[in-house]
Amino acid sequence: MPATASGGARPEKAMPAPSASTSCMGTRPEELTARLASAGAGGGEVERERVRALREIKNQIIGNRTKKLLYLRLGAVPAVVAALAEPGASTAALVQAAAAAGSFACGVDDGARAVLDAGAAGHLTRLLAHPDEKDRQIKTKLILVLLELMEEPGHVGDEAPLALTTLIKDSLELQKQALTTNAVEKLSNHLLANSLETRRAVTILFALSELCSKLEESRSQLMSVQVSTLILDALKHDCEDIRVAACSCLKNISRSPKVAALGVICNIAVNLTPRKSVLLHSGVVSQLVHLSKSMDPTLRLKSVWALRNIMFLSSPKDKDFIMKELTLSTLSSLICDSEHFVQEQTLALVHNLVDGYLDSTNYVIGEDGMVIDAISRQLNNASAPGVCIQGMFVLANIAAGNELNKEAVINVLVPRLKPSFVVKFLQSKDKQLRVATLWCILNLIYPKCESASSRVVRLQSAGVILQVRNMINDPCLDCKVLRVRMVLEHCLDNSDDCFM
Amino acid sequence: MFLSRIVLRDLDSIDSPTSMASSKKMVTRDVWERKLRDVKIRKEDMNRLVMNFLVTEGYVDAADKFRVESGTQPDIDLATITDRMEVKRAVQSGNVQEAIEKINDLNPTILDTNPQLYFHLQQQKLIELIRAGKINEALEFAQEELAPRGEENQAFLEEIEKTVALLVFEDVKNCPYGELLDVSQRLKTASEVNAAILTSQSHEKDPKLPSLLKMLIWTQNQLDEKAAYPRINNFSTAALEDPSI
Numbered sequence: 001m002p003a004t005a006s007g008g009a010r011p012e013k014a015m016p017a018p019s020a021s022t023s024c025m026g027t028r029p030e031e032l033t034a035r036l037a038s039a040g041a042g043g044g045e046v047e048r049e050r051v052r053a054l055r056e057i058k059n060q061i062i063g064n065r066t067k068k069l070l071y072l073r074l075g076a077v078p079a080v081v082a083a084l085a086e087p088g089a090s091t092a093a094l095v096q097a098a099a100a101a102g103s104f105a106c107g108v109d110d111g112a113r114a115v116l117d118a119g120a121a122g123h124l125t126r127l128l129a130h131p132d133e134k135d136r137q138i139k140t141k142l143i144l145v146l147l148e149l150m151e152e153p154g155h156v157g158d159e160a161p162l163a164l165t166t167l168i169k170d171s172l173e174l175q176k177q178a179l180t181t182n183a184v185e186k187l188s189n190h191l192l193a194n195s196l197e198t199r200r201a202v203t204i205l206f207a208l209s210e211l212c213s214k215l216e217e218s219r220s221q222l223m224s225v226q227v228s229t230l231i232l233d234a235l236k237h238d239c240e241d242i243r244v245a246a247c248s249c250l251k252n253i254s255r256s257p258k259v260a261a262l263g264v265i266c267n268i269a270v271n272l273t274p275r276k277s278v279l280l281h282s283g284v285v286s287q288l289v290h291l292s293k294s295m296d297p298t299l300r301l302k303s304v305w306a307l308r309n310i311m312f313l314s315s316p317k318d319k320d321f322i323m324k325e326l327t328l329s330t331l332s333s334l335i336c337d338s339e340h341f342v343q344e345q346t347l348a349l350v351h352n353l354v355d356g357y358l359d360s361t362n363y364v365i366g367e368d369g370m371v372i373d374a375i376s377r378q379l380n381n382a383s384a385p386g387v388c389i390q391g392m393f394v395l396a397n398i399a400a401g402n403e404l405n406k407e408a409v410i411n412v413l414v415p416r417l418k419p420s421f422v423v424k425f426l427q428s429k430d431k432q433l434r435v436a437t438l439w440c441i442l443n444l445i446y447p448k449c450e451s452a453s454s455r456v457v458r459l460q461s462a463g464v465i466l467q468v469r470n471m472i473n474d475p476c477l478d479c480k481v482l483r484v485r486m487v488l489e490h491c492l493d494n495s496d497d498c499f500m
Numbered sequence: 501m502f503l504s505r506i507v508l509r510d511l512d513s514i515d516s517p518t519s520m521a522s523s524k525k526m527v528t529r530d531v532w533e534r535k536l537r538d539v540k541i542r543k544e545d546m547n548r549l550v551m552n553f554l555v556t557e558g559y560v561d562a563a564d565k566f567r568v569e570s571g572t573q574p575d576i577d578l579a580t581i582t583d584r585m586e587v588k589r590a591v592q593s594g595n596v597q598e599a600i601e602k603i604n605d606l607n608p609t610i611l612d613t614n615p616q617l618y619f620h621l622q623q624q625k626l627i628e629l630i631r632a633g634k635i636n637e638a639l640e641f642a643q644e645e646l647a648p649r650g651e652e653n654q655a656f657l658e659e660i661e662k663t664v665a666l667l668v669f670e671d672v673k674n675c676p677y678g679e680l681l682d683v684s685q686r687l688k689t690a691s692e693v694n695a696a697i698l699t700s701q702s703h704e705k706d707p708k709l710p711s712l713l714k715m716l717i718w719t720q721n722q723l724d725e726k727a728a729y730p731r732i733n734n735f736s737t738a739a740l741e742d743p744s745i
Contacts, residue, residue, distance in 0.1 A: 058604060058608065062604050062608055062612050063612055063618035064618070064648070065652050066648035099604070103608060106609070106612045106613070107612060141609075148612070148613060
């Protein structure tokens with residue numbers, strides 16, 4: 001023993017733990033545990049004592065794994081957790097008990113289990129429903145604790161996000177609290193940093209889904225490029241649980257009426273080709289269709305735009321699915337929407353619809369030609385150039401089909417009882433419109449056959465052929481090329497010098 | 501510092517490949533001061549640097565007065581600074597238990613998620629017990645609190661050994677590891693606490709001014725290889741000292 005130590009024998013019995021603020025009640029774990037177990041909430045001094053005991057335990061265990069295990073063995077956890085449910089407990093007691101319970105669960109698997117076994121989840125949930133301003137501190141701390149727990153390995157970390165989901169379920173208030181703790185960011189970061197192949201990824205996805213169910217701000221946080229890519233990966237994962245969780249996320253995001261979220265879905269759909277089927281069956285389409293009927297023109301625009309992107313390169317089965325949701329009558333109304341930018345996007349959607357598969361043209365000319373009539377109406381109404389261009393692309397695609405299709409199109413271009421708009425389009429300053437119209441005409445007169453010849457005659461009588469002839473010096477290269485093709489089509493065995 | 505960067509650029513374009521590194525360009529004070537005058541710095545930027553320093557280091561009253569005088573907005577809520585400063589002050593005065601309790605009131609997750617900080621606080625507590633001559637208590641504490649830290653985390657063993665070694669010597673202040681008893685050790689721990697609290701509040705833990713000073717020193721060192729110029733050697737006065745040849 002060093003000379004500076006007090007000499008002589010020291011008593012063998014345990015001495016109080018050294019502490020600068022030793023309270024008169026003693027600070028030994030056994031004593032504190034016993035005290036807490038016997039105390040219920042009371043008034044005045046009794047309650048203050050209870051608070052002191054809880055606080056002392058809390059301060060002993062925070063950061064101290066050894067002490068946590070000691071208190072665990074002493075059976076202190078049930079008493080601490082019970083303090084959360086003590087009727088008439090003071091706010092101070094609740095705060096200390098919550099912090100202590102949280103600390104027991106932090107970094108110690110047995111501690112977390114003991115806390116949950118003692119019924120903490122139920123008590124915490126009830127506390128979180130408490131409207132008291134002071135209790136908001138507890139709520140936020142609890143959310144923080146759960147977020148910390150998520151980092152723990154093993155069962156605890158796996159289930160923590162689920163506990164969070166339960167806590168905040170259906171509560172706007174709590175989701176706001178969660179916002180202040182950067183919960184979305186923390187959960188997303190964990191998801192990004194680790195494999196999707198885990199139970200934890202599933203529970204985190206569900207937690208994210210719940211977090212974003214009511215708050216726009218949470219949703220925009222979720223839709224960062226990295227996270228949205230991750231959710232898309234999750235949508236195609238082998239494991240069904242992960243796919244389900246990811247869909248839940250997506251469903252809550254698409255619940256948003258806000259334009260920004262729509263814009264993001266729109267962009268997702270652009271990149272989506274191999275995974276589209278999964279997206280389609282997540283409920284996004286019906287949401288988009290619903291939004292396409294909104295009073296707000298911007299919402300209509302964005303939702304139609306998203307549908308357009310989803311339609312692009314879709315399989316016939318998927319197109320069928322989308323059209324069943326959308327319906328032809330909705331499509332026709334959208335073509336005749338009050339806003340020209342909605343009209344244009346809708347026609348672009350139709351363009352994608354008829355692109356590639358012959359049967360798809362039935363959507364446009366079937367059903368008594370509801371859709372093609374709407375298109376015709378717009379083309380005849382001196383609509384905005386963008387609308388006319390998209391309309392002509394649609395007709396050009398349809399005219400590439402069978403005889404029935406071609407006849408339907410020629411009836412639009414050269415109606416029996418109305419003047420034709422075709423010459424006007426061919427004279428447009430907009431080169432895209434000229435090109436689209438030329439394409440359409442070319443498809444109507446190719447391949448050569450009897451019906452094609454009769455269509456040429458109709459076009460001729462409308463002055464279209466003359467106009468094409470006059471376009472010999474058209475500045476646009478595409479126009480020149482299309483015109484040359486038409487010449488080749490008809491010059492060979494046609495004694496008519498109408499093209500020369 | 502901005503000026504020395506400019507001079508470095510000038511030198512690069514003037515020096516021909518044949519002149520070797522041994523020839524240093526000479527910059528007179530006149531020329532240097534003229535170039536300095538030409539460098540424009542915005543007052544707002546200066547103010548923000550000062551405010552950032554005051555707020556990160558925790559000088560609440562100074563920050564508030566500065567806010568009123570200069571119109572610069574603090575980048576943290578000044579109210580949160582008071583709590584943090586109380587913790588820092590407790591550590592600096594050697595009242596470690598008080599500091600621990602205050603941190604736990606502020607945010608119970610900090611010490612649970614910063615094992616190194618928790619260890620340093622407990623180490624500081626032991627140091628204070630030794631300083632106060634309470635050897636019995638110190639021994640108990642070392643056994644009950646510090647030894648478990650070593651069991652939980654082997655990285656702490658070396659520090660524990662150093663601290664416990666203090667108990668062996670009669671003249672503690674002059675023994676090996678006696679520097680643990682310096683005030684500087686308290687300040688080190690206090691600074692660690694301050695940083696942890698700032699981080700938990702999602703704020704940067706270091707003020708920007710020290711980084712700028714480091715840049716200045718580095719830049720001068722770089723320039724030293726190429727030129728003789730009026731140098732700042734004393735950073736508290738920032739006086740330019742004429743180049744020696």
